[in-house]
Amino acid sequence: MQPISPFPTLVSVPPVPLRTVGVGRGARVAATAWTLFLEARPAVQLVFLQRILVTSGFLVVPHPDAGRLLLGWPMLAVAVYVFNGVCDQDEDRVNGSGRPLAQGRIGIRVAGISCAATGLGGLLLCGWSGPGPLLLAVASLALGWAYSAGPRWKDGAVSSALSVGAGALLTYAAGWLVYGGPHPVLMLGALLAVWVTCCCPTKDLSDREGDALAGRRTLPVLLGPVRTGWVLGVVALVAGGLVAAAVLVLAPVFLPVAVVVVVGSVLVAVALPAASRATDRVGRRRPYLMFLSCQLAINVAAVAVMV
Incomplete structure (x- = not known):
C-alpha cells in the first residue's frame, strides 16, 4: 500500500524539456549533467573530495588506487545527494529550495537514471581501488538509501545527524584504506x-x-x-x-x-x-x-x- 502524500495541495512542476532550448544533443547532455551536479550540491561534493584528499595521501604520494578513489567516491556522493533530492522534492518546494528538482528543471526519471549510473560507476572505481574501499562504498550507498528512502533516518533529529556523520566517517576511512598511512x-x-x-x-x-x-x-x-x-x-x-x-x-x-x-x-x-x-x-x-x-x-x- 502506497503511503498518502503529506503534500496533497502541491501542484506538480513539470520538468523543462532541454530540447526546446535549440541546442545540439551534446550541449543538452552537458546541460543535463550540469543541472544534476547542481542538484548534488557542488559545495558538499567539494567537501567529500577534500575528505578523500585528507586521508588518501594522494597529494603526498600520488598512486593509482587513490586516484581511482578520487574519481569513484565523488560519484557515489553525487548519486546519494541526487537521490535525496528525488525523495525530498515536495518538501523542498514547500521550503522554497532553489535546487533543480524542486524547481522542475529536471525530471525524476532522468535523475533516477543518473543515480543508478553514477552509483554503479562509483562502485566499479572504488572496487578497482581495493576490496576495503568497495565495502565502504556499498555501505555509503546503503546509508544514503536508509537516510532518504527507508527507514528514512532523515526524519529523526538524532538519526539524521548520525547518518551525516557516518557518511563523513566512511569517506575518511575509504581514503585511509588506500593510503595505509599513519x-x-x-x-x-x-x-x-x-x-x-x-x-x-x-x-x-x-x-x-x-x-x-x-x-x-x-x-x-x-x-x-x-x-x-x-x-x-x-x-x-x-x-x-x-x-x-x-x-x-x-x-x-x-x-x-x-x-x-x-x-x-x-x-x-x-x-x-x-x-x-x-x-x-x-x-x-x-x-x-x-x-x-x-x-x-x-x-x-x-x-x-x-x-
Whole structure:
C-alpha cells in the first residue's frame, strides 16, 4: 500500500524539456549533467573530495588506487545527494529550495537514471581501488538509501545527524584504506566526523515548514527555531572544544586543524541566534553555510599539514 502524500495541495512542476532550448544533443547532455551536479550540491561534493584528499595521501604520494578513489567516491556522493533530492522534492518546494528538482528543471526519471549510473560507476572505481574501499562504498550507498528512502533516518533529529556523520566517517576511512598511512590521519577523520555530526543539524533551520508537513522530527520542528538556535549553539561550542582538544592530544601535528575547528564552532554558534529568528530562507541558512565553509577550511588545513 502506497503511503498518502503529506503534500496533497502541491501542484506538480513539470520538468523543462532541454530540447526546446535549440541546442545540439551534446550541449543538452552537458546541460543535463550540469543541472544534476547542481542538484548534488557542488559545495558538499567539494567537501567529500577534500575528505578523500585528507586521508588518501594522494597529494603526498600520488598512486593509482587513490586516484581511482578520487574519481569513484565523488560519484557515489553525487548519486546519494541526487537521490535525496528525488525523495525530498515536495518538501523542498514547500521550503522554497532553489535546487533543480524542486524547481522542475529536471525530471525524476532522468535523475533516477543518473543515480543508478553514477552509483554503479562509483562502485566499479572504488572496487578497482581495493576490496576495503568497495565495502565502504556499498555501505555509503546503503546509508544514503536508509537516510532518504527507508527507514528514512532523515526524519529523526538524532538519526539524521548520525547518518551525516557516518557518511563523513566512511569517506575518511575509504581514503585511509588506500593510503595505509599513519593512524593519526584516520583518527583525525574520526574526530572531524564527530564534529560534523554535532553541527550538521544547522541545515534543518531553513527547512522547518516542509519538514513539519512531511512528519519529520527535526530539532526545529520539536523545539522551535529559537530554542534550536540556542541548543545548537551550545552543542557547537562544546563539540568544537572537545574535538580540538582531542586533536591536540592524539594528533598534535594537526594543530592548525584544531584551531580552525574552534574558530568555526564559534562562528557557527554566533550565527545561530539571529538565524533562528530570521523570517527568510537566506537568513535561516547562514549557520549551515558557515558550517559548510568551516568544513572546507578544516580540510584545507589538514591537507596543508600533510603536504
